[in-house]
Amino acid sequence: MAETTQDDVVFRPKPSLPPPPNTVGVVGWLRKNLFGGPFDSLLTIVGVSLIAYVAYSLYQYGIANAVWEADTYRECLDVTKGNGACWAGVSTWMNGYMYGRYPDVEQWRVNLAGVVLAVWLAPFWFPKIKAKILVGMSAVLTFPFLAAHLFLGGEAGLFLQVMVAVAMTLFATVWLNVGASYLGYPSLRVALLRLSGFENKGDHLHKYVLLGAFGVGFVIAFAYQSTWELAAVPTQNWGGLFLTLVISGIGISSALPSGIILALGRRSKMPVIRVFCTAFIELFRSVPLITILFMAVTMMPLFLPVEINPDKLVLVIVAVCIFAAAYMAEIVRGGLQAINKGQYEAAQAMGLNYWKMMTLIIMPQALKVMIPNIVGNFIGLLKDTTLVSIIGLYDILLMAKASGQDGKWLGMHTEPFLFTAAVFFVVCFCMSKYSQHLERTIGGGYGRR
């Protein structure tokens, strides 16, 4: 019985009006963000025209007027009259930019090592896998030996052969562990014991079973690697992006551990250690990298007997590692100082000794704070390695320069540099993005705000 008459006053809100048309949609966004006032509008116009100009020029140079197929730079010039890029030269030299003078038929070894490293580290990103420390430590400690043998080839000494076999066994362990986890076992250890039937036969036997399994794996790996016949490729032939990554990769992976040790040493209460670490850090931090490289490569052999001819690449890598460690030490020290004194005192009050306090309480917190700095340093280091071109190591930059001096491609200097810049951008940008991801996932309360 609805008796609603016209007299009844019922409050009915009017439907709200749509927002003024000039504040919504594309137009609204533009007005708000780009044309908020005369100054904003001016900035927008100037900015957009600048971007458009650069983009247009790049398009004209790099795509519209570019030559993709030619046999010499002269052929390119005949077409472009100098107004377009000659990508034909870059693609001819691509192999050189990537591998330097590494022989074509042996380049699979470099690729293989890269793939092995990627596969080795992949379990890092599998959510189910527990033994991340095993993955990281095994790769950092033994992969370099495997890679060195693959890259260098030739007759390997007994030590290197053993380390290669250990590396292969650990690699298998990492992946067997992954397999075991996905098959439902808590860990590879349990899987091995259960499958071999020793799980319930006394704990003291477990150790021997596991060691035996590792031993069998090692023997198989050793036998397998001794069948390899790799042609020797001396380090003088290494080059291109490959060399850049070798130098910076070793530098980067050694920087953090040695930096932590130096930083702890500098804050140590033991005077000898403290003085040594401080002197080391200050000495190498106050000298430019190029000076250290010069000292290592050209000055040091002056003091050595003639018979000793250290490999140039080894000298360079040692120099880069020392330099990187000195910088990293100060970053770590900054991180340590950012941790509240209460944390130290609380840890000590719990009865933890120095190393437990550092590894369980202080370092995990400090490292989180330091992520942006550490990655910034890594990126800097990667770019600094181009300095090795000055002392005659054919990294990607020097290969880029060399390609423009080749008789066939004489005069090609812009294109290789553009290409090199693009390569560095991709690598550094990935590192930067990964660090932001790390900050979000493990940064916790210290993450980006």
Add this chain to the structure above:
Amino acid sequence: MKKVSLFGLGAGLLAALTLTAEPASAQQSTLDIVKSRGHLRCQLGTPAPGWYMLSDSGQWSGFDYENCRAVSAAIFGDPDKIEVQSVTSAVRFTAMANGESDMLSRTTTWTLFRDTQLGLDFTTVDFYDGQGFMVLKDAGVNSALELKGATVCVATGTTTELNLADYSRTNGLDIKPVVFEDSNVRDNTFFTGGCDAITNDKSSLASTRAKAPDTTIFKILPETISKEPLGPVVRQNDSQWKDLVMWSLFAMIAAEEYGVSSANIDKVIAETTNPEIKRMFGVEGDLNKGLGVDPKWAYNIIKMVGNYGENYEEFMGEKTVMNIPRDGSPNALWTKGGLLYSPPFR
């Protein structure tokens, strides 16, 4: 007291190292070291067109590289037993001094200072370079003396820059130098009309010209305003090694003089009556003894590397990007009015 003893210890260590190092290097000649090592360590510069070029397949070639190949052929009978050390000019002499390189063959000008004060010995000259000017043909300039008040592109911090200033002052030309750090930028500035002329060693002018979008519009002026004799360099106080490097070069020059090339050498040796050619290529006599190499050393050089003229043609000649004319230049044989002259093989 402590400091003193530490310092003393360090100094003692250094001295001990130097002492142990010295006799070893004095006893063993470079030739013995090279022979026992099994390859030659040859220092080149970072790639430069014509002189030492790296190809996209990773092979070295070039006019200066041929000197190393010649020495390798003389020692090993194989021109490619070479480890190339390609370093920037900043470290070229240290790399010689510290024993890293056996010989240096890289557009290095022979000067008194370098020969006497750096522990180096210059062997001989294989290329007479000199600073010159390049202009646009359209400018109508025919002599460097007409460059009055001109702007000239030049690399900074080089003797090139100093030579230009000297030349300008001596001749009252009032040249305005436009200096550059980077050679590519310098060349591009010149191409786009940023300077009236460009100055550099004439061989470098040739490679600058080869980079231009249109190579036909330039002219290298006849004047040469500096002397740049280039040739291989070895460490001081190793006469046997110096002799070998020097005579490897002379063999290539002499072979050209006698008309012996890589193509006809077997025929010439079989047919010749010239006793000097017979001595040179080891058919008669034992000229190789003093050099400490195989009797066929010179034969191997010419057969495997070629004579001087062949190498010039291959890397500097008219069919190459360098395109430096040889006739009438100091780099012609002495029989053709040039300066290249080999002492007799006797």
